Amino acid sequence: VRVLQMYTIGRDKYMKYEHPISCRTFTINEDLGQIGYVFSDKTGTLTQNKLVFKAMSIGGVRYSQRSELPSENCELIQRFLTVLAICNTSFIVHEHQELMHRIDYQPKYEGDNADDLVLCQTASNFGVRMISRSAQNIIVRYINSTNTEKQDIDYEILCLLPFDSTRKRMSIIVRLNDQIFLFIKGAETSIWPHLSSFNETDMKTIIEQHSLNFAEQGYRSLLVAYKQLTLREYEDWFERYQHAANSLENRDEAISDVATEIEVDLMLAGLTAVEDKLQDGVPRAIATLRCAGIKIWLLTGDKQATALSTAQAASLVNIPQTLSSENTSMTNSNAPATITWDFSASAQAQLNQYTHMIYYSSQLIEMNQQLHTRDEAIPDEIRTSETITRMSEVIAAQKLPVSLVVTGDDLNTILRYKPKEFMQAASQCQSVIFCRVSATQKRELVSAAKSVFKHRILAIGDGANDVGMIRESHCGVAVYGREGSQAVAAGDFAVDRFECLRRLLLVHGAWCFTRTSELILYTFMHNCAYVFVIFYHQLYNGFSGAVTLHSLYLTLYSSLFTVLPQCAAALFDQHVPAERALYEPQLYEYTLHARCYRMWSYWINIFDAVWQSTVIFFMGYFSYRHESYMDVSSFGFAMAFCMIVTSLIHVLLQTSRIDWSVIASIAFSLLVFLGFTLIFDATCIQCIPGESPYKVSYETFRQGRFWFTSILTIITAMIPRYIVKSIYNTIKNPLM
Known part of the structure; x- marks a missing residue:
C-alpha cells in the first residue's frame, strides 16, 4: 500500500514543473501528515537562486x-x-x-x-x-x-x-x-x-x-x-x-x-x-502552512538584515511599520513583534533593547528592574541560561504572535549549554530565523529539535550544505537546484519548488496518514472478528480444536476475499477533497494531532469486532440449529459468507466518501468469493483430506432461511457502526 501511495504522489500533476516530484522512500508516507516544524534553507529553497x-x-x-x-x-x-x-x-x-x-x-x-x-x-x-x-x-x-x-x-x-x-x-x-x-x-x-x-x-x-x-x-x-x-x-x-x-x-x-x-x-x-528573488508561490505556501499549525524556522547563511527582508517578503514574519530605537514603545502596539536576541550579551542588555521593540508591559518593567544589579561579566553557561529564561518570559508576556531572530555565533553557545530550554522557548514563537549558520549548525539544530518536539520535523534545502539537516530530520525534502545533486540524493522527496510543500503536506500527507490509520484499524477489526467467531464455536465443541469454517476460507479470508477493498480505500479514499485541504489549511491539525488514530479509536474497533462476531455466530446458531439440512460444513459456509460480506460493507462505511474504485473493488471481491466458492464446491470432493465441501454452497444457496438470516445478520452487525459514524459526523467530526 505504501509503495502505491508513493506512486500516486509521484504522479500528481499539480506538483510537476520542470521535474515530477521524486519519492525515494515508502516508509514515511504517514509522517507527512504529522509535520509540526519545517526547517528551511533560504537560498535556492525559498528563492530562485537566479542571481x-x-x-x-x-x-x-x-x-x-x-x-x-x-x-x-x-x-x-x-x-x-x-x-x-x-x-x-x-x-x-x-x-x-x-x-x-x-x-x-x-x-x-x-x-x-x-x-x-x-x-x-x-x-x-x-x-x-x-x-x-x-x-x-x-x-x-x-x-x-x-x-x-x-x-x-x-x-x-x-x-x-x-x-x-x-x-x-x-x-x-x-x-x-x-x-x-x-x-x-x-x-x-x-x-x-x-x-x-x-x-x-x-x-x-x-x-x-x-x-x-x-x-x-x-x-x-x-x-x-x-x-x-x-x-x-x-x-x-x-x-x-x-x-x-x-x-x-x-x-x-x-x-x-x-x-x-x-x-x-x-x-x-x-x-x-x-x-535573489523569491520563487513564485512562496508567500502563499508559507502563509498556508502557518495556518495549518506548522511552524517554519529559517536557517540561512545571510546576515540578519537580509534574512529579515526576505522573511518579510515571504510572509514568514510580520515586522511592525515603526520600531523605535529611542526610549519609546512601538508606534503600533498591536502589531506582531520581531525579537532579536544576542546571546553574547547580558540578559539586562537584552531587556534594555526589547522594552523599546515590543509593547512596554508591566512584566517587562518588572524584569528590567530585577536585572539592574546583575553583573554582566558572568560565564557563558549562566548567561545563556539567564537570557533564555528571560526571553521565554518576554515571549510568553506577549498577546500577539512573536517572531524570533537569533544572530551571530550565539547558536554554538545555545547548542552547547541549553538546547532543550531554548527549543521550548522558541516553540512559543510563530517563526524563528537563524542567521549566519553553517551546515554543521543546521544539522545540530534539527537534531536538538527532534529530541525536544513530539511532532515530526521536516527539513528542506537544495545545496550540499543542507545535506546534514535533510538526513537528520524525520522527513527530508530536497529542491532541485543549481548547486549539484547532493541534496536530491540525500532527500526522501525531491521537488521543483518550495510551493510543492503545501500540497505534499496538506493533501498527500493528510491523506496518507488517515488512509494508513484506517487500514490499521480495519485490519485489527476484521481479524479480531474472525478470531471471535472461531472462539464462540469452541464453546460448543468442548474446546476440541475443531473449526466450523473450512480451512481454505480461513486462509483466503484476509489474503484474497477482503484485501482488495482495503487497498483501494488506502489508495483512493479522501477524508477531505484536495481543494478544501488547501483552502482550509486548519484541517491539517486533524492529522497533525492524530485525531483519527487515538486509543479510543482502537477500542471502538475492537468492540465493533466483538459485536459483529457475536451477531454472526449466534444469529446463525439459533436460526439453523433445528434445520436438518444444516450440517457443520453448511453452518461454517454460512458463517464465512456473513463474515466476508460484513467485512466488505464495513470498508464502504469506513470510507469518507463514496468512491467508484472502492465500490468496484468490493463488487469484484464479492464476485471472486462467490466464483471461487461455486467452482471449488463443484470440483473438490476429497481434495483436502477430512474436509469435503462438495456441493455445500449449492445446497445452502437454495434455502430461503439462509438468505433471510444472512441479510438480517449483516444488517444487525453493521447497525452500531452506522449509528456511531452518523452521530460522530453530525456532532463532532471537525471535517464535516
Missing part, C-alpha cells in the same frame, strides 16, 4: 548595474573587478572559440556556485573578462571603456582555497610576473575581522552603510578584498598548507586553520550586491 547583479560599492562609491565606471579610481575599480573575475570556481564554455581573438568575444561561464557565475559575468560586463582557465593559469582580458583596445594578462594559479560553510569565504593565490596576490571574497562577518588596520576608516564606514542599505532591500552582499604577499611569506605558508593537506586526521580542520593564517591583514576592495 541578478544589482550594485557594488568601490572606494566608498556606489555603482549600479547600469553605471558607467569613471576614469578616476581606475586602479581601485580594476582591482575589484579582477578579484571578481579570478576568485571563483567557474569554468568557461567556448561556443565559438574561433572568435576568441575578437575584442567583443564573450565566453559562457558555467559552474555549481551561482554567486561565482553572476559576479564573474558582472566583471565581464564591465570589461574585465576571464577568457581562459585551466588548473595552472587564468587569462583575463582587460577592455578599455570605449571597447577599442584589449590586453590579455596571464595569472598563474598557486593555490585555491574553496568556499566552505564554516569559513564562509573563498580565496585564491595567484602570481603575476614577480608579484603574488591573494584575492578573497566572502560573507561580511568572515572578512571584516581579517581586514588590515591600514584600511581607511571613512571608507569602511561608508561600505558598512551601503551593506545595510543592500540588506534592507533584500540583496545578498559579499565583501571583496585582496593582499599582496612576498615570496618568502607565500613559501613558508605553502609548506604548512601542504602538511595540512596531506594529514590523515582532521584534514579539513587543518586546512581551514592554515587558510586562516594567510587570510589576514586584507585590504578592502569593495562590496557586491546581488538580488
Whole structure:
C-alpha cells in the first residue's frame, strides 16, 4: 500500500514543473501528515537562486548595474573587478572559440556556485573578462571603456582555497610576473575581522552603510578584498598548507586553520550586491502552512538584515511599520513583534533593547528592574541560561504572535549549554530565523529539535550544505537546484519548488496518514472478528480444536476475499477533497494531532469486532440449529459468507466518501468469493483430506432461511457502526 501511495504522489500533476516530484522512500508516507516544524534553507529553497547583479560599492562609491565606471579610481575599480573575475570556481564554455581573438568575444561561464557565475559575468560586463582557465593559469582580458583596445594578462594559479560553510569565504593565490596576490571574497562577518588596520576608516564606514542599505532591500552582499604577499611569506605558508593537506586526521580542520593564517591583514576592495528573488508561490505556501499549525524556522547563511527582508517578503514574519530605537514603545502596539536576541550579551542588555521593540508591559518593567544589579561579566553557561529564561518570559508576556531572530555565533553557545530550554522557548514563537549558520549548525539544530518536539520535523534545502539537516530530520525534502545533486540524493522527496510543500503536506500527507490509520484499524477489526467467531464455536465443541469454517476460507479470508477493498480505500479514499485541504489549511491539525488514530479509536474497533462476531455466530446458531439440512460444513459456509460480506460493507462505511474504485473493488471481491466458492464446491470432493465441501454452497444457496438470516445478520452487525459514524459526523467530526 505504501509503495502505491508513493506512486500516486509521484504522479500528481499539480506538483510537476520542470521535474515530477521524486519519492525515494515508502516508509514515511504517514509522517507527512504529522509535520509540526519545517526547517528551511533560504537560498535556492525559498528563492530562485537566479542571481541578478544589482550594485557594488568601490572606494566608498556606489555603482549600479547600469553605471558607467569613471576614469578616476581606475586602479581601485580594476582591482575589484579582477578579484571578481579570478576568485571563483567557474569554468568557461567556448561556443565559438574561433572568435576568441575578437575584442567583443564573450565566453559562457558555467559552474555549481551561482554567486561565482553572476559576479564573474558582472566583471565581464564591465570589461574585465576571464577568457581562459585551466588548473595552472587564468587569462583575463582587460577592455578599455570605449571597447577599442584589449590586453590579455596571464595569472598563474598557486593555490585555491574553496568556499566552505564554516569559513564562509573563498580565496585564491595567484602570481603575476614577480608579484603574488591573494584575492578573497566572502560573507561580511568572515572578512571584516581579517581586514588590515591600514584600511581607511571613512571608507569602511561608508561600505558598512551601503551593506545595510543592500540588506534592507533584500540583496545578498559579499565583501571583496585582496593582499599582496612576498615570496618568502607565500613559501613558508605553502609548506604548512601542504602538511595540512596531506594529514590523515582532521584534514579539513587543518586546512581551514592554515587558510586562516594567510587570510589576514586584507585590504578592502569593495562590496557586491546581488538580488535573489523569491520563487513564485512562496508567500502563499508559507502563509498556508502557518495556518495549518506548522511552524517554519529559517536557517540561512545571510546576515540578519537580509534574512529579515526576505522573511518579510515571504510572509514568514510580520515586522511592525515603526520600531523605535529611542526610549519609546512601538508606534503600533498591536502589531506582531520581531525579537532579536544576542546571546553574547547580558540578559539586562537584552531587556534594555526589547522594552523599546515590543509593547512596554508591566512584566517587562518588572524584569528590567530585577536585572539592574546583575553583573554582566558572568560565564557563558549562566548567561545563556539567564537570557533564555528571560526571553521565554518576554515571549510568553506577549498577546500577539512573536517572531524570533537569533544572530551571530550565539547558536554554538545555545547548542552547547541549553538546547532543550531554548527549543521550548522558541516553540512559543510563530517563526524563528537563524542567521549566519553553517551546515554543521543546521544539522545540530534539527537534531536538538527532534529530541525536544513530539511532532515530526521536516527539513528542506537544495545545496550540499543542507545535506546534514535533510538526513537528520524525520522527513527530508530536497529542491532541485543549481548547486549539484547532493541534496536530491540525500532527500526522501525531491521537488521543483518550495510551493510543492503545501500540497505534499496538506493533501498527500493528510491523506496518507488517515488512509494508513484506517487500514490499521480495519485490519485489527476484521481479524479480531474472525478470531471471535472461531472462539464462540469452541464453546460448543468442548474446546476440541475443531473449526466450523473450512480451512481454505480461513486462509483466503484476509489474503484474497477482503484485501482488495482495503487497498483501494488506502489508495483512493479522501477524508477531505484536495481543494478544501488547501483552502482550509486548519484541517491539517486533524492529522497533525492524530485525531483519527487515538486509543479510543482502537477500542471502538475492537468492540465493533466483538459485536459483529457475536451477531454472526449466534444469529446463525439459533436460526439453523433445528434445520436438518444444516450440517457443520453448511453452518461454517454460512458463517464465512456473513463474515466476508460484513467485512466488505464495513470498508464502504469506513470510507469518507463514496468512491467508484472502492465500490468496484468490493463488487469484484464479492464476485471472486462467490466464483471461487461455486467452482471449488463443484470440483473438490476429497481434495483436502477430512474436509469435503462438495456441493455445500449449492445446497445452502437454495434455502430461503439462509438468505433471510444472512441479510438480517449483516444488517444487525453493521447497525452500531452506522449509528456511531452518523452521530460522530453530525456532532463532532471537525471535517464535516
